[in-house]
Amino acid sequence: MRFAMGVYELAFTMRERVAGGTVVMELTGEIDILAEQTLGQRMEAVAARCRGELVLDLRGVTFLDASGVRLLLRVRARAVRCGAGLRVVRGGAMVSKVIRIAGVEPAFAWLEEFPPAAVGSVPA
Template identity: 70%
Template sequence: MGVYEPAFSLRERVVRGAVVVELTGEIDILAEQRLAPLLEALAGRSREVLVIDLRHVTFIDASGVRLLLRARDRVVRGGGRLRVVRGGATVAKVIRIAGVEPAFTWLDGFPAALGGVPA
C-alpha cells in the first residue's frame, strides 16, 4: 500500500505585517475539510490584511469557493481586509461561474507593497 499524499497544501507566513496564505494544488471538498480550520485560525489572527494567493491552485470546486468565502467572512468579522491573488484561467472560470467574483478584492499579482513575489 502506498502512502496517501494530499493533492493540496497551504503555506503561511507573515510579510510586512500581512498574513499571506499560499494555496497549492487541488482545492476541493477534501482540501476544504482539512484546510478550513487552518484558514479559519489564520483569518482570525489577521487583524489588518490577509492575502490568499491562488496562483498555484490547479483546480477549485464549490467547496474551495466556500473555503474562500468563509475566510473572507472571518477576516471581515475581525475588522481586517482580505485580498486574493488571482489564480489561473480554470480557477477564474469557477469563481466567475459561481458568481462570487465581486465578493473579493482581487490582485493580479503578489502585492509589491509586500515585497513582490513570495519565495
C-alpha cells in the first residue's frame, strides 16, 4: 500500500480477461501479504470457474514475497482441483529468483513469453 497526496492506494493490481479462449490473470506491482489477502479469493474464484486453459502473467510483478508465493500455490491448487490447465508467464529476475529459492518452480508450467494464441482479449 502506498500513500500519495493524502490517499492510500494499493501497490498491486489484477486484471482478468479472456484471450483466444484462454483465461488470463495479469498481476502487476507488489504481490505480498496484502495482495494475498485482497486478491486471494478473487483469483481462486477465477481458477475455479475456468475449465480450459488458465495463464497467470507475472511480467508486471515488481515484488514477490512468501505470501505472494503462497497465493500462486493456492491458485494452482484450485485450478488443478477444477480441471484447468495452468501456465505461468515468467516475471522479472527478482520474481524468478524468489520462486526458485522457495523451491516451487517445478510446481508450475512456465512460459518465457506470452502465448501468441492469447493475444487480443475481452474482459472476463
